[in-house]
Amino acid sequence: xxxxxxxxxxxxxxxxxxLLRLRGEGLxxxxxxxxxxxxxxxxxxxxxTAERPRDVVFxxxxxxxxxxxxxxxxxxVDPLDGTREYGEAGRHDWAVHVxxxxxxALGAAAVALPALGExxxxxxAPQVPAHVDGPVRIAVSRTRPPAEAGAVAAALGGxxxxxxxxxxxxxxxxxxxxxAYVHAGGMYQWDSAAPVAIALAAGxxxxxxxxxxxxxNDPDPSLPDLVVCRPELSARLLAALxxxxxxxVTSAHPRA
Numbered sequence: 001x002x003x004x005x006x007x008x009x010x011x012x013x014x015x016x017x018x019l020l021r022l023r024g025e026g027l028x029x030x031x032x033x034x035x036x037x038x039x040x041x042x043x044x045x046x047x048x049t050a051e052r053p054r055d056v057v058f059x060x061x062x063x064x065x066x067x068x069x070x071x072x073x074x075x076x077v078d079p080l081d082g083t084r085e086y087g088e089a090g091r092h093d094w095a096v097h098v099x100x101x102x103x104x105a106l107g108a109a110a111v112a113l114p115a116l117g118e119x120x121x122x123x124x125a126p127q128v129p130a131h132v133d134g135p136v137r138i139a140v141s142r143t144r145p146p147a148e149a150g151a152v153a154a155a156l157g158g159x160x161x162x163x164x165x166x167x168x169x170x171x172x173x174x175x176x177x178x179x180a181y182v183h184a185g186g187m188y189q190w191d192s193a194a195p196v197a198i199a200l201a202a203g204x205x206x207x208x209x210x211x212x213x214x215x216x217n218d219p220d221p222s223l224p225d226l227v228v229c230r231p232e233l234s235a236r237l238l239a240a241l242x243x244x245x246x247x248x249v250t251s252a253h254p255r256a
Contacts, residue, residue: 004108016114040079082165093164097194109197125201129176155240170195180229
């Protein structure tokens with residue numbers, strides 16, 4: 001039987017392949033996004049149904065299966081994170097999320113970046129590059145940068161870096177493109193589950209903007225805010241957010 005992380009990778013790659021193929025067929029904008037959402041959902045379900053038929057799937061693109069609240073194993077997926085960016089020709093900052101929640105914590109996960117030909121996994125976890133000289137780089141929404149991120153940038157002498165999907169911004173910290181990601185504009189569990197699992201596996205800090213733990217497979221699908229950052233920044237970043245929290249706050253210990 002395939003390990004869970006291999007199942008996550010296979011599902012994420014399958015969705016990424018479908019999304020790239022659709023993108024090459026001439027559709028653009030909302031039509032491409034809608035087609036991509038549906039096709040990627042089916043690609044992921046095909047893999048999970050074949051490899052883990054007893055597990056529950058909790059997806060942005062399906063009705064909430066409330067059996068998940070009694071289940072020990074739940075796949076939290078976002079078949080296409082960053083529909084807007086996916087629909088814009090030439091953009092690469094969109095992603096596919098596949099994460100396993102098991103026995104109360106995030107476990108194996110994969111985040112595919114199809115336009116870059118990359119898949120990040122919890123095992124082996126990404127090796128975070130060394131911090132580069134210069135201001136602290138803080139990833140924010142292209143369209144709705146939160147005031148909280150501006151406060152952090154001012155306190156840390158940083159700069160805001162607009163990027164696309166939530167998942168891309170989170171794994172951009174693991175890839176060394178930015179040093180932190182601050183979001184406070186509303187999101188859902190599937191927007192962050194897989195990227196957070198990757199971030200934690202890579203040794204990064206991941207928590208709510210108030211410093212509290214991220215909780216997944218909660219009855220309420222909303223999980224409206226997120227901080228992902230290099231651990232050496234967490235104390236100062238959370239202080240700038242007014243939490244008074246200490247560094248090292250995490251939501252879970254991922255399992256491969």
